[in-house]
Amino acid sequence: MILQVLFIAASFLADEVIGGLLPHSFMPGDIVITPCLGLSALVLMQRKMDRIDSLLITVIFGLLYDYFAAHTFLVCTIVFVIINLAVSQWQKHITESMLESCMLVFTTIFVKEFLVYFIMTLLSETLMPFDMWLVSRAFLTLLFNGVLVVIIVWASRMIEDVMLMREKKIRKEETISWWKISSKR
């Protein structure tokens, strides 16, 4: 669990680094590319977690992201929780192959962008028309993250392999003290 949480935290930090390198603009209609490694890691790791644990971790990361990165109140938390609930239902119907994992993450990124746009429009924070959003926000973000998705899926598989090896090592070291086994009779 700690390894998974650290992986998610490192992915969010990588988002900040990549975001600093990308060109950014404050003009509302200009093109904006948003790296989404953190959310991708969250979605990939939650498949191996207990349902309640994954929900709680999602809420915590959402609150931290809201407060320190996005400077909004509960917007990103709500988006992350909705995605968590959707993915927990969807993952019952998919396997863990590389292609399906990439598709899952890619779809998640689009849903997240759309949800943020929808909430911001409801809150009257933006009056951006839908076609402008598609061109200036969604399209290039998906294109850019399409490359990063492969990297994050590969990294998550490495984490899962490390965890599996740890479990095997623990299992190997387990012994039964036969002399302590007592019968109930």
Place this chain on the structure above:
Amino acid sequence: MSRFTRLQKLLLALIAVLLVFALSTNGKGSAIKSIVYDPLVMLKYSILDYPIETLQNFFNDFNDLWQVKQENDALRQQLAQSDQLSAMIENLQRENAELKELLGNDVAAHYEKVNARIISRNPEVYNNQITINVGAADHVALDNAVVSAYGLIGKITEVNEHTSRVRLLTSQDQLSMVSVQIHVSDTEVVNGYLEQYDLEKGAFIVRLYTNTDQIRIDQNVTTSGAGGVFPSGILVGTVMEIEEMRNENGRIVYVTPAADFSSFEYVSVYCEVQP
């Protein structure tokens, strides 16, 4: 038997603490927020953003090196005139103070410019807000005007001890109204207010208080100082287009922003200093 494990109870407690903290500090500065928020934002800026910016600036500077000498020569010539201009400004300031005294005005609050650097920005959410590295300790207060090298960019909406939040004029939540004046001639101005930013035209929408036909393209638009919030004379932009309103009397003026909102790193804050 409890439904939640020990770890889950710990996570729930952490969520409760974060929620209470976020609720209590949402939208306003406070001592607690200054203790927690300022150091973390500064730390993130120092460890992540500043090294990346330095690397980017190094490559940009190397590319610009060849143009520097030519620009240097031109600037030397302009600098030679600065002494003369300083003397003229001092003289005008003195005359202005004398005239104000004669008119019997109360001594107006003065403004000082505090330079700042942007340390946090997130265009992912659409609120068009940035964080700068000056705060209450630098005499920054709520609603202070924030300018870039070219013109007005926004106002202070939240003040902590060492950081402040700026809402840009390009935000579309109609909370960035500014009283402006259009300079129709050397001696005449037309007053209005900057309502919001129009996405499609890429310009500010200015509504006038009076119906006048003196407005022309390329006239300067500055802050009027009405209301005492912003100082007067800060450049906002230039007139781009004038449109007649369809269902009512009057005109809408579209103003091209003077400031370049595509990118800036350094800003200045006009802080009020009571004499």
